[in-house]
Amino acid sequence: MGTTTIDAPAEPKYWQLRTVLVRTIEDEFHPGEILPNERELSARFGVARATLRQALDQLELEGRLVRRRGIGTLIAAPRIGVPVAEPGESWRIVDGGTVKATTAVADALGLEAGAPVHTVQRVRMTAGHIVGTETLFVPPALVPHIPGFLKETSRARAVLKQFQALEIDGEQRSVELGVAEEEQARLLERPPGIPVLVLTTRYQAEGVTVAVAVSTYRADTCRLTFGDSGVEVREAS
Amino acid sequence: MGTTTIDAPAEPKYWQLRTVLVRTIEDEFHPGEILPNERELSARFGVARATLRQALDQLELEGRLVRRRGIGTLIAAPRIGVPVAEPGESWRIVDGGTVKATTAVADALGLEAGAPVHTVQRVRMTAGHIVGTETLFVPPALVPHIPGFLKETSRARAVLKQFQALEIDGEQRSVELGVAEEEQARLLERPPGIPVLVLTTRYQAEGVTVAVAVSTYRADTCRLTFGDSGVEVREAS
DNA sequence: CAGTGGTCTAGACCACCAG
DNA sequence: TGGTGGTCTAGACCACTGA
Secondary structure, three states: OOOOOOOOOOOOHHHHHHHHHHHHHHHHOOOOOEOOOHHHHHHHHOOOHHHHHHHHHHHHHOOOEEEEOOOEEEEOOOOEEEEOOOOOOEEEEEEEEEEEOOHHHHHHHOOOOOOEEEEEEEEEEEOOEEEEEEEEEEOHHHOOOOOOOOOHHHHHHHHHHHHHHOOOOEEEEEEEEEEOOHHHHHHOOOOOOOEEEEEEEEEEEOOEEEEEEEEEEEOOOEEEEEOOOOOOOOOOO | OOOOOOOOOOOOHHHHHHHHHHHHHHHHOOOOOEOOOHHHHHHHHOOOHHHHHHHHHHHHHOOOEEEEOOOEEEEOOOOEEEEOOOOOOEEEEEEEEEEEOOHHHHHHHOOOOOOEEEEEEEEEEEOOEEEEEEEEEEOHHHOOOOOOOOOHHHHHHHHHHHHHHOOOOEEEEEEEEEEOOHHHHHHOOOOOOOEEEEEEEEEEEOOEEEEEEEEEEEOOOEEEEEOOOOOOOOOOO
């Protein structure tokens, strides 16, 4: 009889749970600490384990939690600020070669789909962690004289060198959400399907796009920074 | 007996399903078309509906699908390119006022936590759609003379005007993944919990941060562009 | 080995939308 | 009203971790 509110549109349980957990995490836990296990939490809140997991999924997407199989659910460290296009970036070349351009890459570079492009694949290190991957695509026309007998990493190094010699006078970037497919996931040392921030950079010289780089950064642990911010790099526990 | 491979680490069903669906979507469907319903799909692939949904969740996160309750699962239009910091952005003021600074905002502005800050809340329109929200925080010290009797939207307009009169000489931006809480979700006309790209901008004048803007963009439908790209705005069906 | 999170199932009911 | 996706349950088994 007579509640004052109009029955409240009834938020889903998992969302209420998330709200409760956010407060609990912020008030009573610190990064690196372990939450009670899922079976206990679900019992404590009187919900099915699947429902609890739905709430934890959200919190993990927000970068508040990290779940490790066999270990438990931990409070995540603050996201790492990853500077984009700043001097001093730390990369490690892992692969390279010449492949047929996908339509997306070909479009950006003004090539025919399937035309050969040189590639360099690198992983980005920040604060001792692998935080991202990058695949650079350069048209062979701009990097003509690469001996075929080079090892892939040597070739990659050569491509990168000649790329850096180009007189880039402009960069267009875009950021969107994606999920890591097999190859990126392997490089990031995570299972496939983890959310990533996809940074696409089109390098220009005299108005034309001379190279394209597609980078993926772990969305759970990274915050991409532009300008001169993002200096507050912090160690994960 | 004797398979040649070492038993393959067995990818989860939902990931295999996703792979199959990606190919199907790219090969046989176009934006706006409707997929068979979940019960039929799960039957067709011989999995539980929950497992199928796990695959669809991934595809939705990637912006390949849009699910509408009561309608069905549709092929999504390509993400909308949303230019950041370009002239001609289209915003609509929805609210404003003076609130106590959260610690994050206070830190950025060099204030005490809980100190009052003026706010302006806007929604961003692109191609006729609401794609994002923004909350601008400005210290009262920089926008001193706002009469208290103004309506909120008028006050917001006044704050914005004085903000634009500041001589901003630098901007630091960062992008990370988040989920929309109640307020942003309402402004985006979506349920709470949808993934958003959180763009934080710190405006600087003579080396000090004079204002902070926190924007949220729908991660499912938006691609943030920097520089002068992102012109290929396309209508959703 | 025991304990953790990860996957998967089968089924139920609800909220929403179109005709 | 019938069909859609959204939520929730109870239970099972697997994969990984550490002691």
